[in-house]
Amino acid sequence: MTTNEIRWRVGAPIREQGLTHLHSLSTVIGQYANARNHTGESTTTRLSPYIRRRLVLEDEVLAFARTVGNFPKVEKFAQEVVWRTYWKGWLESRPGVWLAYLDRLHQFDQTLSAPDRDRLGCATRGQTDLPYFNAWCDELNSTGYLHNHVRMWFASIWIFTLKLPWELGARFFLDHLLDGDPAANTLSWRWVAGLQTAGKHYVARADNIAKYTGGRWVPKPCELNESAQPLPDDGLARTTANQPPPGPDADTVRPQAVLLQDEDCGPLPAAWMGVPAVRYVVTERRQHAPSRLVTDWIAGACADADARIGTVHSAHTADEIAEWCRRTGMGELWAFQPHTGFVAEALGGLKTSLAPLGITLRFADRPHDLTLFPLAKRGFFPFWEGASAKLRQQWQ
Numbered sequence: 158m159t160t161n162e163i164r165w166r167v168g169a170p171i172r173e174q175g176l177t178h179l180h181s182l183s184t185v186i187g188q189y190a191n192a193r194n195h196t197g198e199s200t201t202t203r204l205s206p207y208i209r210r211r212l213v214l215e216d217e218v219l220a221f222a223r224t225v226g227n228f229p230k231v232e233k234f235a236q237e238v239v240w241r242t243y244w245k246g247w248l249e250s251r252p253g254v255w256l257a258y259l260d261r262l263h264q265f266d267q268t269l270s271a272p273d274r275d276r277l278g279c280a281t282r283g284q285t286d287l288p289y290f291n292a293w294c295d296e297l298n299s300t301g302y303l304h305n306h307v308r309m310w311f312a313s314i315w316i317f318t319l320k321l322p323w324e325l326g327a328r329f330f331l332d333h334l335l336d337g338d339p340a341a342n343t344l345s346w347r348w349v350a351g352l353q354t355a356g357k358h359y360v361a362r363a364d365n366i367a368k369y370t371g372g373r374w375v376p377k378p379c380e381l382n383e384s385a386q387p388l389p390d391d392g393l394a395r396t397t398a399n400q401p402p403p404g405p406d407a408d409t410v411r412p413q414a415v416l417l418q419d420e421d422c423g424p425l426p427a428a429w430m431g432v433p434a435v436r437y438v439v440t441e442r443r444q445h446a447p448s449r450l451v452t453d454w455i456a457g458a459c460a461d462a463d464a465r466i467g468t469v470h471s472a473h474t475a476d477e478i479a480e481w482c483r484r485t486g487m488g489e490l491w492a493f494q495p496h497t498g499f500v501a502e503a504l505g506g507l508k509t510s511l512a513p514l515g516i517t518l519r520f521a522d523r524p525h526d527l528t529l530f531p532l533a534k535r536g537f538f539p540f541w542e543g544a545s546a547k548l549r550q551q552w553q
């Protein structure tokens with residue numbers, strides 16, 4: 158085992174390892190509805206770093222869940238898998254919420270006072286007066302993973318007890334989580350803060366922490382701000398949805414050349430295999446500085462995808478891609494649709510830079526996103542009504 162495998166705890170960023178892990182999860186998925194809120198090692202699947210880079214596809218996870226039990230038995234698990242899809246679909250229609258978050262980070266970076274910087278440093282180094290919070294910081298910094306319930310407590314304490322700006326906590330997570338995802342992370346932090354669902358915020362309570370950590374952590378009375386009010390509404394959750402037109406289904410596209418990007422390191426559709434492929438390496442992450450664990454995970458996932466494909470040319474700029482296109486005689490490239498975030502921004506710029514050079518960059522969608530993103534119009538529960546109806550059909 159390499160050092161990184163030990164530190165990552167979830168295995169290495171290799172599709173085969175993700176699939177082997179998935180196929181070992183019958184018991185975890187079978188017991189998920191009752192166990193998932195407890196913070197022990199095997200109460201949840203820890204598949205998220207694989208799902209985030211599409212080393213393992215959501216459809217593969219759901220297909221395996223079908224072997225574990227009937228729909229009612231695994232419904233809670235299926236619901237959580239598509240909760241991520243919901244966040245992604247929601248943000249696709251409202252990319253301004255992501256841009257507003259980046260703008261706020263920019264403002265904080267310009268204006269944060271020295272004492273606030275000190276408080277922030279103490280929080281992210283795990284040097285507060287709250288031992289459980291410090292332990293979760295250490296865990297995040299050293300493994301790149303936190304259990305969902307811990308993420309909820311952490312974000313709530315950050316916002317309501319330590320009274321730090323939620324955006325800075327969201328950035329800390331995005332820079333350190335192996336599964337760090339612009340949609341799931343930003344919108345989960347907004348949800349905890351009470352900005353995403355009107356009047357609803359998440360308050361971490363001492364008795365809940367004691368119960369679900371099995372007594373490992375018992376906050377002292379009055380240590381946590383349990384009477385916190387939601388943050389003032391910023392109006393962004395009510396932004397009008399503007400769903401982008403769906404791309405073609407990747408399974409139906411017959412590309413002459415493929416551009417690979419780091420958000421989708423999954424298996425290529427049959428017609429995409431064997432055609433010339435170029436890997437576009439995105440390093441620009443506006444207002445963010447991912448940890449070494451995260452950059453290693455992303456680089457590992459890309460290397461695994463490239464190894465499965467065979468010969469992949471690597472390029473960092475539009476000029477390098479254009480040069481490769483000239484040599485291979487290609488005028489059109491197909492890529493998987495990147496979703497709101499750093500890679501989408503980089504590929505949007507790349508598309509614009511390639512056009513005057515006579516090269517067209519086109520995007521195709523995974524079938525999972527084509528089916529479910531259009532349902533993410535409003536709140537989660539209307540989404541789930543539509544999504545669960547579709548999932549139930551697969552279980553029959």
Ligand SMILES: Cc1cc2nc3c(=O)[nH]c(=O)nc-3n(C[C@H](O)[C@H](O)[C@H](O)COP(=O)(O)OP(=O)(O)OC[C@H]3O[C@@H](n4cnc5c(N)ncnc54)[C@H](O)[C@@H]3O)c2cc1C
Pocket residue numbers: 193201202203204205206208209237238239240241242244303304305306308309312330331334336337338339341342343345346349
């Ligand atoms: C403040 C905060 C920040 C978060 N940031 C991220 C993030 O950056 N990236 C991310 O993938 N998830 C994020 N989540 C959601 C959730 O915590 C993780 O997906 C989950 O903990 C991953 O662990 P797991 O694979 O063991 O999940 P399991 O419980 O085994 O669930 C299986 C899969 O379903 C999805 N999932 C589960 N719970 C959620 C949820 N609440 N919301 C969305 N998807 C879910 C994940 O893809 C996960 O791998 C965040 C939650 C909170 C409260």
